[in-house]
Amino acid sequence: MTLSPLPIIRLLPKTKPQAIRRGYPWVYANEVVTDRRTRAMTPGTIAVLEDAERSPLALVAVNPESKIIGRVLDGPDAAHPDKAWFATRLRKALSLRERLFDAPYYRLIHAEADGLPGVIIDRFGDIAVVQPNAAWADVLLPDLAAALAEVTGVTTILKNAGGRGRALEGLDDVDAVLLGSAPSGPVPVTMNGATYMADLMGGQKTGIFFDQRPNHAFAAGLAQGARVLDVFSHVGGFGLAALAGGAVAAHCVDGSEAALGLARDGARQMGADGKLSITKGDAFDALTTFGEDEASFDLVVCDPPAFAPSAKAREAGLRAYERVARLAAPLVAEDGYLVLCSCSHAVDLSSFTGACLRGIGRAGRRAQLIHTGQAGPDHPLLPQLAESGYLKALFFRL
Template identity: 65%
Template sequence: MTQPSFSSPEAAPTIRLKPKANARAIRHGAPWVYDNELVIDRRTKSIAPGTIARLEDAERNFLALVAVNPNSRIFARVLDRDAAAQIDEAWFAAKFAAALAHRETLYEAPFYRLIHAEADGLPGVVIDRFGDTAVVQPNAAWADILIEPLVEALRTVTGVTTVVMNGTGRARGLEGLEETTEILSGAVEGLIPVPMNGATYMADLMGGQKTGLFYDQRPNHGFAQRLVKGKKVLDVFSHVGGFALASLAGGAESALSVDSSAAALELAEKGAAAMGKSDAFATRKGDAFDVLAALAEEGESFDVVICDPPAFAPSKPALEKGLRAYERVARMAAPLVREGGYLGLCSCSHAADLDKFRGACNRGIGRGVGHLGRSAQLIHTGFAGADHPLMPQLAESGYLKALFYRIVS
């Protein structure tokens, strides 16, 4: 993508809110401006995607420096509220230093989400760290264009030697960006062992999903470990071993991982081997719903069942269908839980808020075990870890929900 001309804030083009647009929201921290909130003319439509622009209210008062993309419904993303700010390597370095200080407060080892997009002041940018390697997801046009100063600042501040750009996923499509994955610095030599909650996960940075591993479930893995000692555990939609490996690290007698991806299950097996837990670990490849049905037919039961599916409701149009899918998961999983056992149900869907997700799970559990004379106690609600901060003005940054139930008579 060609770098738009931008040498200083004074040289930046100007875009303006409509008179009825909510300028107060921007002043109070809202990070996005939609196309229907702006005065759109031939000039603004011709601004190159990724250009840094000045955002003004209807009275021509400066509001923020923003990154513009006329091809996206999110026309502008707030970068800085200082009219004199330079969006350069030093600017990136300041953002990284602030983010790094928080993560180093939280974690002893350098394995975490370093940048969580808008919440860390870099809209559309996700960076996960794996020791001396970082994986960058530039999911907005401005970050694609400024990837070079971003990477230089990242290396300088954190000391990482290898940087991978993972330019894949739905978000880039919405920005009109091409999908590409490449090594921008250093080299990736095989899988990276990632320690988390006493377990070992194997991250495939070049061929795995998104950045190669999901850090967001770390606190929910930790809570699950309190339930599993000496227990038989089922982990559905397991990916690379998620809750299963955490359960083995927490003292589970056995764990079964279910996933549709043979590659993900192979990584889970390697993680179990690295932990010395292969004898207690098993996998089952297949569609999760089909496997849940088969386990029921086989008369299987477990002390702890945890289901962590992909986003069934990634957008508002998909919400109702997604909620039905979450209800179906709960309905099929609940009967597999032994009396007095535990059921964990998770959602990473932006569109399904906590109330809607909890309602779907409650209905599903009722349908699944009500006729057996059982009911459920909701014992814990979990969210993403503190390395995935929530931006109060942006509900979408708080996407992950985890509900833990106890199944009782």
């Protein structure tokens, strides 16, 4: 057997290698021999992972400063990732998106599920926004960017360093332009007949949430002739989709004035600005005020940020989801619809559904669950990694 020129990390004898062999993509720090040599590895080092009997298991990216010390990249005999290696992964991902969508607006790379652990790439026509949320991707970013331009033909590549994972990996929060020039303003994105304005430089995440696309579409199908309330609206995700679906009015609530301004711009682009109204402020306060005013809507959507971003926050997050449901349910007209969403990795579908039903029940309402949505197919699920199936959208008729 030819010895690998790459460094080696080794599983502890007590750690069973079956999960890695079956496709699990993470190796935790308490599962490997963390001797002085391993601890001295530079974050982002590419190494070979061996089992306790010294049999090669996988090519991994190592970060001794992270709880996830190893991220599986490839088979144990693969070469060190380079531009050609990235190009192969990108072509596979692109072939799926081009089959799914007729315009180049989608998530191109969804981290582990697309074979690039910790990497997010969203595409906006000729612009790609990259979130390298793992140390190895930060180190190899020049090769990744070069392959991205070659495979997709994008002329602008932006690095977004705002991902929560970068802090956990010990990385900086400095955004950058990797290719071309930064857009001079928000970029219009058309989905489900609605127009969204994406701020690729200063907006939340990469500028827009592509993951909710199928749930926006389902909500739009319920919106004909409806009065709609979109809470935690960001740039008007559900509200603008509802207007495209025939809603007579949509009211967006968000804590960000900039996001609400983009929602207004999107409505204007659609010729629907006269049907959109906004409230800037705390969502819980707004829901409480609407309840005190006995306001009524045919469709109410609540799509909050992750209330439970970690296992430690799970119980507090479930209480927050229950509170949202309790405050939102009284605002729904008889036989109207309530949409409740969660993007929390730490809350599974069953627990989230239970919290929502408790809140609806405490509000004195009865519910039919008519649809359960998840992220769109440009956010594929890696079956071995439950965390990659984070988005849940419950559609109730009250």
